[in-house]
Amino acid sequence: MTRIVQSLAEISAPYDALFVDLWGCVHDGVAALPDAVAALQAYRKTGGKVVLLTNSPRPRASVEIQLKGFGVPTDAWDTIATSGDSARAAMFEGIVGDKVYFMGTEEEKAAFFKPLHLLHNPHEITTVPLEEAEGIVCCGAPDAQAEPEVNRPTFLSAKARGLKLLCANPDIVVDRGDRREYCAGALAALYTEMGGESLYFGKPHAPIYDLARRRLAELDPNIPDTRVLAIGDGIHTDIQGAIGENIDCLFITGGLAAAETATKTQPDPQLLDNYLAKHSLSPTYSIGFLR
Known part of the structure; x- marks a missing residue:
């Protein structure tokens, strides 16, 4: 059973590092959440390391620029x-072919196809119309407000040709302020439901945790998983992923699950238990908002 806590400081002492989700935890898609920023700043002052672990389809340099725009300070x-x-690493290794059909916004496209210098011999990737593609790269929907079903005709054609879909963001939905938007994960789920093959690299899947460990090792190579706490508001991304990696986790109930858990400042304990039982997941700790 999860333990409801009042603050990060209440439980942070046993942990040398945090893997922290962004959207719904540190910002709301519009602006930084001040209490969350203050909690991370305080944690870092104790010597803790903070790895921001996000299902954003953007490269980290682009996310850093975005965070600055939201007002998230670099000392958090x-x-x-x-x-x-x-x-991106998988794409430049040719996992879905060298000619790809892209799904997402022009801004996402510009960032995603920037050269990746970590690979020795990256494939030369070009974007082409669907009928010429060897695979699909999905960073999201051009219209995040549209139901994923509008993509069914495209996916029927892709499935008939046996195209694989690389999903750059496994999130299903996010809340931008008070507006809910569909993410690439919703499109990938539809493609899988239709019998297509979707490849995932973000939470809850292992590759992004391997990347997070590599980023952490650059800061301190001696921090084991047992000294890491994952924080997030996505029950089937952040929490399922952490549990799958045997990493302790703090569930932020005031994000995507705010309505189901009746979270205003803290979740209703019985509604929280019901919600977790429904999803068959039990985070180590829970709190209304990161603070």
């Missing part, structure tokens, strides 16, 4: 691991 974190970087 140490490094960033993104689903986008994990997926």
